[in-house]
Amino acid sequence: MESLKQRFCGITDGKYDGRTVLETLIRGGRIVRLAELRTPCALVDLDVLERNCARMWARAKRLGVKLRPHVKTHKCVDIARIQTRGQSGAITVSTLAEARAFASGGFLDITYAVPVPFPAIPEAADLLRQGVHLKLLLDHDATLRELETFGSAQGVSFPVFLKVDCGYHRAGVDPLREESAAFASRVARSPHLKLEGILTHAGHAYRCRGPEEVRQVAEQEREVMAGFAAKLRSAGVLVPGVSAGSTPTCCTAEDWTGVTEVRPGNYAFFDAFQGAMGSCSLADALAFTVLATVIGHYPERGTFLLNAGALALSKDPGPVHLDPHCGFGIPCDLSGKPIQGLRLTSLSQEHAEVEVSAPGLCTHFPLGSLLRIIPNHSCLAAACFERYRVLRDGEVVDEWRTERGW
Amino acid sequence: MESLKQRFCGITDGKYDGRTVLETLIRGGRIVRLAELRTPCALVDLDVLERNCARMWARAKRLGVKLRPHVKTHKCVDIARIQTRGQSGAITVSTLAEARAFASGGFLDITYAVPVPFPAIPEAADLLRQGVHLKLLLDHDATLRELETFGSAQGVSFPVFLKVDCGYHRAGVDPLREESAAFASRVARSPHLKLEGILTHAGHAYRCRGPEEVRQVAEQEREVMAGFAAKLRSAGVLVPGVSAGSTPTCCTAEDWTGVTEVRPGNYAFFDAFQGAMGSCSLADALAFTVLATVIGHYPERGTFLLNAGALALSKDPGPVHLDPHCGFGIPCDLSGKPIQGLRLTSLSQEHAEVEVSAPGLCTHFPLGSLLRIIPNHSCLAAACFERYRVLRDGEVVDEWRTERGW
Numbered sequence: 061m062e063s064l065k066q067r068f069c070g071i072t073d074g075k076y077d078g079r080t081v082l083e084t085l086i087r088g089g090r091i092v093r094l095a096e097l098r099t100p101c102a103l104v105d106l107d108v109l110e111r112n113c114a115r116m117w118a119r120a121k122r123l124g125v126k127l128r129p130h131v132k133t134h135k136c137v138d139i140a141r142i143q144t145r146g147q148s149g150a151i152t153v154s155t156l157a158e159a160r161a162f163a164s165g166g167f168l169d170i171t172y173a174v175p176v177p178f179p180a181i182p183e184a185a186d187l188l189r190q191g192v193h194l195k196l197l198l199d200h201d202a203t204l205r206e207l208e209t210f211g212s213a214q215g216v217s218f219p220v221f222l223k224v225d226c227g228y229h230r231a232g233v234d235p236l237r238e239e240s241a242a243f244a245s246r247v248a249r250s251p252h253l254k255l256e257g258i259l260t261h262a263g264h265a266y267r268c269r270g271p272e273e274v275r276q277v278a279e280q281e282r283e284v285m286a287g288f289a290a291k292l293r294s295a296g297v298l299v300p301g302v303s304a305g306s307t308p309t310c311c312t313a314e315d316w317t318g319v320t321e322v323r324p325g326n327y328a329f330f331d332a333f334q335g336a337m338g339s340c341s342l343a344d345a346l347a348f349t350v351l352a353t354v355i356g357h358y359p360e361r362g363t364f365l366l367n368a369g370a371l372a373l374s375k376d377p378g379p380v381h382l383d384p385h386c387g388f389g390i391p392c393d394l395s396g397k398p399i400q401g402l403r404l405t406s407l408s409q410e411h412a413e414v415e416v417s418a419p420g421l422c423t424h425f426p427l428g429s430l431l432r433i434i435p436n437h438s439c440l441a442a443a444c445f446e447r448y449r450v451l452r453d454g455e456v457v458d459e460w461r462t463e464r465g466w
Numbered sequence: 467m468e469s470l471k472q473r474f475c476g477i478t479d480g481k482y483d484g485r486t487v488l489e490t491l492i493r494g495g496r497i498v499r500l501a502e503l504r505t506p507c508a509l510v511d512l513d514v515l516e517r518n519c520a521r522m523w524a525r526a527k528r529l530g531v532k533l534r535p536h537v538k539t540h541k542c543v544d545i546a547r548i549q550t551r552g553q554s555g556a557i558t559v560s561t562l563a564e565a566r567a568f569a570s571g572g573f574l575d576i577t578y579a580v581p582v583p584f585p586a587i588p589e590a591a592d593l594l595r596q597g598v599h600l601k602l603l604l605d606h607d608a609t610l611r612e613l614e615t616f617g618s619a620q621g622v623s624f625p626v627f628l629k630v631d632c633g634y635h636r637a638g639v640d641p642l643r644e645e646s647a648a649f650a651s652r653v654a655r656s657p658h659l660k661l662e663g664i665l666t667h668a669g670h671a672y673r674c675r676g677p678e679e680v681r682q683v684a685e686q687e688r689e690v691m692a693g694f695a696a697k698l699r700s701a702g703v704l705v706p707g708v709s710a711g712s713t714p715t716c717c718t719a720e721d722w723t724g725v726t727e728v729r730p731g732n733y734a735f736f737d738a739f740q741g742a743m744g745s746c747s748l749a750d751a752l753a754f755t756v757l758a759t760v761i762g763h764y765p766e767r768g769t770f771l772l773n774a775g776a777l778a779l780s781k782d783p784g785p786v787h788l789d790p791h792c793g794f795g796i797p798c799d800l801s802g803k804p805i806q807g808l809r810l811t812s813l814s815q816e817h818a819e820v821e822v823s824a825p826g827l828c829t830h831f832p833l834g835s836l837l838r839i840i841p842n843h844s845c846l847a848a849a850c851f852e853r854y855r856v857l858r859d860g861e862v863v864d865e866w867r868t869e870r871g872w
Contacts, residue, residue: 097585098562098586099585099872100872101872132815132816174761174816174817175762175771176761177505177759177761178833178834179505179834199762200763200833202832202834203833206834229767230771231762231764231817263814353583355581355582355583356605356636356637357608361635367583370846374776375780375781375782375846376781377781408636409560409845409846409849410560410561410580411636413636426608427608427609428584439815440776440815443777445871446871464852465851465852466505466506
């Protein structure tokens with residue numbers, strides 16, 4: 061007899077035998093159009109993605125640094141392959157779930173760029189034993205002791221980066237304090253650790269008001285890291301790698317002297333925040349959007365509703381330091397072009413409210429209309445979805461899964 | 467030969483043969499303690515959950531209204547069973563994914579409480595044909611026409627609620643306009659629709675500053691709905707159901723005369739927002755918390771870091787209208803008791819920064835310490851997780867899955 065589970069879970073676009081109905085259609089050569097998709101859903105424009113990835117690759121090459129993209133933005137193995145030119149090359153992750161999934165996808169050179177949580181150490185050791193070159197982050201003596209205790213008991217040697225604070229003040233050792241150099245030296249001498257280098261994240265670049273300010277942060281980031289590496293080397297500490305660079309600083313810096321690799325992530329997709337800061341053009345660089353349907357229509361109030369709420373866009377407030385009225389994302393037409401006169405004023409769990417600037421504008425968006433939304437923060441919005449619908453020339457040509465959780 | 471997938475995905479706490487390692491341990495009778503869990507993870511206190519559910523059930527019964535809990539808060543079949551006293555009773559959902567999953571879990575009386583998106587109509591019809599009494603929402607003539615066209619072509623009759631705006635101004639018809647009564651009458655006469663009643667959501671209760679203001683919103687909600695139902699009935703429209711009530715108004719209202727059912731959801735878990743508004747006590751009503759590990763320690767700055775970021779807590783700003791400095795959640799000890807002097811000042815994707823009010827306080831939270839965080843908005847934070855770890859007396863006794871997506 062048919063179970064309730066079989067009865068209700070094998071329907072259009074739901075999971076079925078490990079493959080979705082949509083995927084089956086695509087693989088069978090059927091053309092799938094945006095209007096056929098269940099909404100809200102996550103769209104990736106392949107042309108734009110490939111262009112963004114190629115540009116950043118070329119830029120890193122021109123400036124003489126290795127590109128180690130941060131995959132936390134998309135959490136998708138297929139996209140990381142494009143970022144590393146099909147090589148399953150060096151990547152950065154933010155969770156062990158990403159490390160496991162990308163390792164199983166062939167990526168074996170991974171930096172886990174969060175100060176390593178103690179409960180994650182045994183699993184990190186498992187990945188190392190299985191051949192993943194998984195580099196951990198530390199900035200504290202207690203972590204050094206924890207890794208040494210584990211490493212000594214289990215016969216493991218952990219490759220590590222020393223996390224350095226270049227001005228963001230979230231994590232990392234202060235490069236100006238003498239204790240920091242002494243700590244680096246202890247790490248370098250430890251028999252159970254292998255110092256791979258120093259690493260920083262200039263998150264304060266996100267507080268900048270435009271490329272000129274970002275360029276100053278990038279220069280500070282470079283100077284601090286190059287200077288600290290030189291100081292350590294002069295004290296006899298071997299510092300093979302100097303890792304820096306986020307999307308804003310990688311889009312503007314013209315000099316990475318003293319830095320060996322950069323780890324931008326957001327550039328694959330970009331978003332409304334990066335657009336406002338000037339990291340990218342809103343016209344042709346936005347690779348990730350959320351497709352939504354108009355489900356409410358209130359011309360008397362000058363509003364309409366979309367079915368993409370906080371669970372599809374995240375509640376990231378966006379670049380409010382540049383525009384306090386920026387709203388929760390940028391409504392666009394089906395070609396991905398921003399629509400003038402619309403503002404996404406509020407989000408609840410499954411609703412977005414859009415205000416129109418002129419009363420008559422509502423009539424252009426009747427119930428059932430489809431819009432694409434550029435999210436404020438693509439990293440958080442993309443993590444709302446278990447898969448992307450991949451577009452080429454406006455048609456769905458593939459489905460790619462994301463690796464969420466921890 | 468072992469594939470990369472097998473090699474990296476069959477490890478501690480990862481998915482394995484459809485059952486997690488943790489689940490296998492629990493089912494095998496092994497006691498699992500908080501310190502053994504990978505973080506961040508979602509905890510549900512079973513005692514508190516059961517008490518919250520029993521209280522709301524008793525309250526609805528005492529006030530003579532049916533309780534139709536909104537499962538969007540937890541998205542979990544096991545919790546809905548507790549809310550409906552083991553009966554797989556009437557529920558409210560916010561997505562078709564929830565409707566499908568709860569139907570397969572035995573829940574066949576479901577209200578889909580979002581204005582129905584046109585692309586969802588065929589699937590809603592499938593669920594109806596398969597025996598789910600799925601009630602849809604509408605507030606616009608275009609939806610009436612769309613449902614009639616589909617219903618006529620496919621021989622389906624859709625049970626519907628007319629969505630009414632009781633003052634929130636997000637969705638719904640204006641009950642004071644003559645067109646609204648005329649529209650209700652057209653819906654009631656349609657051969658392809660069955661009017662189940664009228665329905666509202668008093669979301670503006672969340673702007674209130676305390677129970678007294680909430681009580682006024684609840685009374686407005688009741689009056690508007692009872693009045694509109696009476697008006698429709700006097701015009702000859704049959705209005706079987708009058709559906710209202712969110713968690714804030716259900717926690718404070720003492721009179722639901724004229725209302726037939728209430729649809730609170732958040733009360734199963736509650737959260738920092740509901741605590742600040744006075745819907746619940748922060749001392750004993752918080753059933754959902756996020757377990758996190760201290761991963762950074764900066765006593766010189768008076769901060770430490772937790773590994774629960776925006777992807778584990780959501781970026782909901784919380785009750786800023788009551789406390790502009792409320793932060794992104796309430797840090798608690800392992801028993802779930804709020805810790806004085808800590809403030810969760812900022813979130814990035816996988817980090818939370820906690821500020822301490824006195825310099826020495828940092829030393830109480832060394833690297834590796836575990837904290838529990840009460841999120842600002844439990845509905846959004848719970849949706850970050852694919853499963854809950856269920857606690858009784860501080861030990862993990864079960865794992866329950868969530869039904870995410872659309």
